Amino acid sequence: MKEFALSFWIYMGVMSVFVGGALRKSLAAHIRAAATIVAWLGVTVLVERLYWLSLLGFLLVAVLAAACCLYAGRSAPVLGLPTDSKVVFITGCDSGFGNAAARHLDSLGFEVIASVLHLDSPGAVELLCCCSSNLTLVQMDITQPKDVQKAFSRTKAKLGLRGLWGLVNNAGVCVSFGDAELSLMTTYRGCMEVNFFGTLNVTKTFLPLLRRARGRIVTISSPSGEQPFPSLAAYGASKAALNLVINTLRHELQPWGVEVSLILPSAFRTGQCSNSEYWEQQHKHLIESLTPGLLEEYGEEYLLETKELFQLHASRASEDLSPVISTIADALTSPQPKVRYYAGPGVQLMYFIHTYLPTFFSDKFLQRLFVKKKVVPQNDMNKNFKK
Ligand SMILES: NC(=O)c1ccc[n+]([C@@H]2O[C@H](COP(=O)([O-])OP(=O)(O)OC[C@H]3O[C@@H](n4cnc5c(N)ncnc54)[C@H](OP(=O)(O)O)[C@@H]3O)[C@@H](O)[C@H]2O)c1
Structure with missing residues (x-):
């Protein structure tokens, strides 16, 4: 346990809240969210690797999490179904x-x-x-x-x-x-x-x-x-x-x-x-x-x-x-x-x-x-x- 610094536990806590929140929201809303969940998990792993390389990684976590929140909130433009004769x-x-x-x-x-x-x-x-x-x-x-x-x-x-x-x-x-x-x-x-x-x-x-x-x-x-x-x-x-x-x-x-x-x-x-x-x-x-x-x-x-x-x-x-x-x-x-x-x-x-x-x-x-x-x-x- 000693080898884990306080910042590690803070980092784990922040990521758990964000990833858990995203999963819970997706499941509660029954939204087809496979892509979003994969992206969130991917970002988590990536940031975690970066964190071990530099302490700035911690800042990166916050920035990426905020970016993901914004991304998840926006709906990507999708082509709608045709309306004629409907x-x-x-x-x-x-x-x-x-x-x-x-x-x-x-x-x-x-x-x-x-x-x-x-x-x-x-x-x-x-x-x-x-x-x-x-x-x-x-x-x-x-x-x-x-x-x-x-x-x-x-x-x-x-x-x-x-x-x-x-x-x-x-x-x-x-x-x-x-x-x-x-x-x-x-x-x-x-x-x-x-x-x-x-x-x-x-x-x-x-x-x-x-x-x-x-x-x-x-x-x-x-x-x-x-x-x-x-x-x-x-x-x-x-x-x-x-x-x-x-x-x-x-x-x-x-x-x-x-x-x-x-x-x-x-x-x-x-x-x-x-x-x-x-x-x-x-x-x-x-x-x-x-x-x-x-x-x-x-x-x-x-x-x-x-x-x-x-x-x-x-x-x-x-x-x-x-x-x-x-x-x-x-x-x-x-x-x-x-x-x-x-x-x-x-x-x-x-x-x-x-x-x-x-x-x-x-x-x-x-x-x-x-x-x-x-x-x-x-x-x-x-x-x-x-x-
Ligand atoms: N405005 C909001 O902030 C808000 C928020 C959340 C949900 N909603 C919901 O949005 C829906 C539309 O409401 P709105 O905000 O657009 O208010 P609205 O302008 O009063 O529209 C409701 C419409 O329903 C009609 N209506 C009332 N009783 C009816 C009945 N028995 N049979 C058929 N039509 C009937 C009304 O006709 P009359 O005009 O002749 O009464 C009116 O045209 C409602 O379900 C409302 O609960 C509104």
Whole structure:
């Protein structure tokens, strides 16, 4: 043992963390990472040899490790699959990601079937004006089995003998916000109805067409389905349930050649979230629906702060939707689509902290990053109970 200097053990520690981290990340994400792993191991051996030749090798370790991190974070440019005569069905195209994705996929040459909640919504009208004649608009509320069946029949008629190349499960809602105890059961059910049951029904309905084309399912989920974001329990739970079903489908559909991807975007300014009137209504509705006892225990000041923090968070969200839109396109055109995509600023860091650091750090990170509450509930029970 004596012959090994302290620097050797530091070196071993650093390399173990980096190589172990790379392996764990690759395995957790089920990314086809053989080349990356071989490169990492190769670099480890090389640096280790250099280290014994010179003490500067230690510095080299740090530089190479950083370079490898950067390299692993970038996706090498790969030629995408052709888009012509491929049909893609997208849900929730009235606004936000769905609307932007419909326009982008149309411009790439896909035959897009864009489903909207309302055929006369500004977003639907815009799609008809701006897109090519290859785009078809259909009305569909994903929670209404009749609408889903109708949309399916229209898609089948359009396809003829072809299969469906892509289903983009985008439609979703964040019905309300608030601490898990304060959230109404109707809020939990509302989120589940759209984000989980609606998306599940659409996916099951369209699967025979997807299997025929050995196509792709791309689902827009949320990091709140993987991590316990404060005040988003109802929304997060519906996305967590969705993630589980989609991940299960992923391996069940392997024999059929259907590739399944999840996209987890960070915060973007879409839909209602940039509308301050929306947050006011949500807040008013919550106050009106709470029992007097709960309202007294938490206090109006606590609820007011939560609303203001959500408004602040929404105002800071990114307006540039392109990270999510290009990710949807990648999941549909890449020869090897990823199982899970993190799209948008900060979301990779969030994933890293949640996955690799102790719970204490990830909890603190979420509490500070998302809604940084300062006001404590009015009747903080700790004050009333002796330990
Ligand atoms: N924006 C973000 O920061 C963010 C982050 C993570 C995940 N996401 C997810 O991204 C997806 C798209 O959301 P977005 O951010 O683009 O917000 P958005 O602009 O509100 O888009 C959601 C779309 O879904 C539609 N929709 C709602 N209920 C529906 C139903 N029952 N049937 C069919 N369509 C329905 C909405 O129609 P109306 O406009 O008529 O209500 C809207 O067009 C959602 O699944 C959301 O959970 C968003």
